[in-house]
Amino acid sequence: MLSRDNLPAISDMTGMQFQERLTRHFQKETANVGGFPEAPLAYDAVWALALAFNCTRNNLPSHIRLENFSYDNKIIADTLFQCVKNTSFRGVSGKVMFSDSGDRIARTQIEQMQGGKYKIMGYYDTTSGDLEWYNKEQWLNGRGPPPDSTVIKKHAMTVSxxxxxxxxxxxxxxxxxxxxxxxxxxxxxxxxxxxxxxxxxxxxxxxxxxxxxxxxxxxxxxxxxxxxxxxxxxxxxxxxxxxxxxxxxxxxxxxxxxxxxxxxxxxxxxxxxASRQKDEEENTPWEGIRTLISTMVGRQALMRKSSGQAYGALLEKRNTVLNQPISxxxxxxxxxxxxxxxxxxxxxxxxxxxxxxxxxxxxxxxxxxxxxxxxxxxxxxxxxxxxxxxxxxxxxxxxxxxxxxxxxxxxxxxxxxxxxxxxxxxxxxxxxxxxxxxxxxxxxxxxxxxxxxxxxxxxxxxxxxxxxxxxxxxxxxxxxxxxxxxxxxxDEVQQNGNTGPAVMSKVDQKRYDMLRKENETLQKQIEEKERKIHECRERLEQLTMNSETEDMNAQLLSGSNKQLAEDNMTYSTATTLTTTIPLIDLQLNGTHPGQIYANDNDDDRSSTSSDEILL
Missing domain, CATH: 1.20.1070.10 (Rhodopsin 7-helix transmembrane proteins)
Incomplete structure (x- = not known):
């Protein structure tokens, strides 16, 4: 690579003069001579070495001579390296100087061999970073420049x-x-x-x-x-x-x-x-009535529901929470x-x-x-x-x-x-x-x-x-x-494996109407029985009050007799006062008072017959 200017170098030759002088020494085409393009660089390298040696000789201590150089002599090596780094001159290849690492700092000429001959593609100035490119490059099969190493291609792993x-x-x-x-x-x-x-x-x-x-x-x-x-x-x-x-x-x-x-x-x-069953067991009116009657007559009162079957059927037909609409x-x-x-x-x-x-x-x-x-x-x-x-x-x-x-x-x-x-x-x-x-x-x-x-x-x-x-x-x-x-x-009820009837047919509708009427009848009967129960409670309360009054009278009479006996100084055996309480007819269908039902397992005459109290 020759200097692009015509200024004389340190050897008093320009770059063109050096090339002409070198060409005269060859008898053949210089393009076929190996190393011919790099000859100006080699020539300037020799000059740089000579200048470095002169600098080293002048800077060595007096007791050390350059002729005594060896690879183990650190003083000569350091002095020579420092002189090469400080070397700067104009050569036939251009400005010659070196970096701190010892590399040549110069313009780089980029060439490509085309048709057996080197052709200049451009220049790169390492000092200024400028690239001068001629766009004359040619590539094999138009595929671009050859890689300088193994090409690694990324392949994204995607769903096929x-x-x-x-x-x-x-x-x-x-x-x-x-x-x-x-x-x-x-x-x-x-x-x-x-x-x-x-x-x-x-x-x-x-x-x-x-x-x-x-x-x-x-x-x-x-x-x-x-x-x-x-x-x-x-x-x-x-x-x-x-x-x-x-x-x-x-x-x-x-x-x-x-x-x-x-x-x-x-x-x-x-x-x-569960709550309803508990309330029915604990708060049923029959339990209170039975307790009251047992207290009055001194015997256990047995109660039997003759309409239990109808009452149970009524409970089964009630409208439960599971059948209510849901928001x-x-x-x-x-x-x-x-x-x-x-x-x-x-x-x-x-x-x-x-x-x-x-x-x-x-x-x-x-x-x-x-x-x-x-x-x-x-x-x-x-x-x-x-x-x-x-x-x-x-x-x-x-x-x-x-x-x-x-x-x-x-x-x-x-x-x-x-x-x-x-x-x-x-x-x-x-x-x-x-x-x-x-x-x-x-x-x-x-x-x-x-x-x-x-x-x-x-x-x-x-x-x-x-x-x-x-x-x-x-x-x-x-x-x-x-x-x-x-x-x-x-559209009728579907047995879809979860619910029962969702909509009723005509037969089911008729059956539903009959059951509804029966429920209304039973409800009226229940209300009538509740009314009679209330009357029975009132009668029992009245009898209780009468019994208490008779007891008080008996006690007063006994006290009077005792006083009279003490006054007359006469004595007699104790007298037992027996109070008879008439049996109360609690049979809701009108049976004669005093009748006692000994068999409480008799069958009901109808599904709507009244409840009986057995004494």
Missing amino acids: NEFYYPTIFFSVLGILACVLIYIFTQKHRERLVIFQSQPECNNILLIGCSLCLFSLFLIGLPSDDISVPESLFPFLCHARVTILLFGFTFAYGSMFAKVWIVHRMGATENQQL PTKFYVIVAALTAVDIFVCFVWILIDPLHLTEQKFPLFTPADSEEDEMIMPVLQQCQSNQQEVWIGIIMGFKCLLLVFGTFLSYETRNLKLRFINDSRFVGLAIYNVAVMTLVTAPVVTLLIHGKVDANFAFISLTVLICTYISVGLIYGPKIRHIIKVPPSA
Whole structure:
């Protein structure tokens, strides 16, 4: 590389003069002479060495000579290095100087051999950092400059199309099914099989299943054909978590709300029955009457209900809590509470520890179908946060607790039948399915196949698809089948495995009217008996008062006789006063007073005969 100016160098030659002088020594083309382009640099290097030697000789101590140089002499080596670093002159290749590390500081000429000859491509000035480029370079087959080392290419590990597109197909199919089912149920919302199944709660189930299915679109990204820019990856990470989380809460929460309310209503009904039985045993009017009569007559009074069969039948026909309408607000409150927990956890997570893109690198491997000097580095793009294990543990712990508790409630309420939740049995089966699938899949995905993209996506997608399809099928399948097969005019009670009759046929309606009339008749008879009981109580109280008056008179008479005896100094044996209390006729059908029924096991003459008191 020659100096670009025509100024004379330290040798009194310009760069062109040096090149002409050197060319005259060769008998052949200089392009074929090895090292010819570097000759000016070598010439200036010799000058730099000579100047460094002169500087070293002049700066050495008097007792040390340059001719005594050896590689073990540190004084000469340090002096020579310092002189080379301070060397600066104009050479035939340009300005000659050296860096602190001993490298030449000069303009660099960039050349390329084209057609067997070197051609200048440009210059680079290391002192100023300027690059002068002529754009004359040529590359083999137009592929660009050859690599100076092994090329390492990153390969993003994405979900394969064989898994992604079938999953998307079934997801779209499931979302369309949810939309069609919603339209179908809205069209037939007046049918009792829909009306008495809490359709508002079932609509929340459809929304949750649709969100879960839609989340599979995002969980499968990036795929082989779909890439995601790094700037959008944090948004994708948060969208995956929130959509799947809210979808699960809506879908499972709606079913959990049903079994919870069924369980609470069943517990309330049991408490009311126990309280009613206790009140009937302790506060029955017959117990008080029997105690009063036993006190009066000195004998145990046995009581027998001749109308017990009719009374028991009446109790069985009462309108229980399980058959009362249920406000949709109760279901909304439960689902809203579960959703509020998810919103709080997601908000805190995103606020203090947001998700971001991380790359997990795997060992390099050589591609089998490539002839280039390159290797492939598999890279797994993941959504990660600093304390992700803590957040995943909180969410999974809460959801697993709900799954286990929901399974327990479903088992506890398996025999309860509510008229206005006529699909609770199928809801329980759906909860069993969701609990088993989720509790099995979650540990596998989290712990075992976390780094395997296709296997991870396959487990998640299969779990979501199976749970949503089975849940929607169990909840809506029997209803759709009933609506299709049974016309509205013949809409009768369905034995759907959970509730009894939801709507009565003409025969049942007639039977119901007869029972209602019989209940009214029995109610009147009970009121009449209560009136007679009240009269009996009044008569007993009057007799009690008369008895007490007679006792007092007897005591007064006894006192008078005693006084007279003392006055007359005469004595007699004790006199026993016997007071006879007439037997009270308490038979409500008008039997003659004083009659005693010895046999209390006689059959009743009718189901509405009065109760008898046996003395």
